[in-house]
Amino acid sequence: MNIKIALAGNPNSGKTTMFNELTGSSQHVGNWPGVTVEKKEGILKGHKGVTVVDLPGIYSLSPYTLEEVVARDFLLKEKPDAIINIIDASNIERNLYLTTQLTELNIPVVAVLNMMDIVEKAGIKINTDKLSKLLNCTVVETSAVKGTGLKELASKAVEAAKTNVKIIPTIEFSKYVADSITRIEDIYNSCEYSPNSRWIAAKLFEKDKLVMESVKLPENFKTEIMEIVEEAENKYDDDSESIITNQRYEYIEKIVKDTVVKQRRNGLSSS
Ligand code: BGO
Numbered sequence: 001m002n003i004k005i006a007l008a009g010n011p012n013s014g015k016t017t018m019f020n021e022l023t024g025s026s027q028h029v030g031n032w033p034g035v036t037v038e039k040k041e042g043i044l045k046g047h048k049g050v051t052v053v054d055l056p057g058i059y060s061l062s063p064y065t066l067e068e069v070v071a072r073d074f075l076l077k078e079k080p081d082a083i084i085n086i087i088d089a090s091n092i093e094r095n096l097y098l099t100t101q102l103t104e105l106n107i108p109v110v111a112v113l114n115m116m117d118i119v120e121k122a123g124i125k126i127n128t129d130k131l132s133k134l135l136n137c138t139v140v141e142t143s144a145v146k147g148t149g150l151k152e153l154a155s156k157a158v159e160a161a162k163t164n165v166k167i168i169p170t171i172e173f174s175k176y177v178a179d180s181i182t183r184i185e186d187i188y189n190s191c192e193y194s195p196n197s198r199w200i201a202a203k204l205f206e207k208d209k210l211v212m213e214s215v216k217l218p219e220n221f222k223t224e225i226m227e228i229v230e231e232a233e234n235k236y237d238d239d240s241e242s243i244i245t246n247q248r249y250e251y252i253e254k255i256v257k258d259t260v261v262k263q264r265r266n267g268l269s270s271s
Contacts, residue, residue, distance in 0.1 A: 001049040002256050003161045006075060008102060009056030009086030010095050014114040017144040018083050018086055019054045022154060032070045036223070053080065061101045063210040075105055081161035082108040084153065088127060089113035092260060096252045099135065104169045109137045109162035112153055117143040123263040133261045136170045173247050180232050181205050184225050191217050206241045207227055
């Protein structure tokens with residue numbers, strides 16, 4: 001059995017602490033190929049043959065920072081069997097921005113609500129079952145510093161990798177944007193094949209530099225795609241990347257409203 005699991009999360013989400021807890025003394029430290037960004041790998045404790053690869057801390061899968069490019073390249077090209085996404089649950093709204101992107105990659109994701117000790121102390125309740133349904137992926141609660149939930153996390157991650165259940169992303173873009181992405185996907189599919197064609201189409205809509213360079217579409221097809229993007233930009237009077245970012249945050253706001261409840265001291269609760 002040879003399983004590769006990637007550890008992804010925002011800076012300060014507790015990723016390093018978690019990596020140390022999950023892999024113990026089996027770590028190997030090197031650099032990502034061609035760059036001076038540290039690459040750490042280790043064997044998942046209690047699960048021989050399962051390697052955990054620590055990705056650089058990132059906020060998004062955009063092509064702007066070296067860390068994002070390294071993480072994205074690994075996820076798309078090496079295709080790990082599963083992703084463990086460490087979320088600072090005390091900053092859930094900001095952290096879910098990356099989660100919604102990771103669940104679009106056609107790779108099983110286990111979303112980890114880390115820092116649950118802080119969340120509980122603050123009297124905040126997170127409905128994990130509902131969150132799991134809304135994100136369409138497994139959700140586990142942990143505290144990396146207290147060592148709680150780690151065994152459950154390890155076994156759920158291995159299970160996700162073995163069963164390889166693909167996530168159908170639940171994000172709802174506006175009908176106009178979704179239709180624009182579908183039109184781009186149809187153009188892409190008429191020339192090239194990729195199991196990630198939806199993701200590629202969404203990135204083409206965002207005018208993602210790296211994806212635009214990597215697809216080998218004839219010039220007239222690229223022009224057609226750019227016309228679709230321009231139409232959307234005119235309609236929303238906004239840059240296509242901002243259109244997607246705004247709609248992603250609107251969707252996350254809805255998820256948080258549905259799953260996070262702040263308990264007031266008098267016993268009443270508010271969302
Ligand atoms: C310091 N709960 C709590 N309460 N804290 C956690 C948890 C958790 O579940 N997980 C991690 N932390 P990294 P990235 C620190 O270093 O693993 C803490 O960037 C301090 N340091 O201990 O580094 C963790 O790899 C002085 O905190 O995150 C660390 O993702 C005072 O979150 C911080 C207080 O964890 C970031 C905390 C000198």
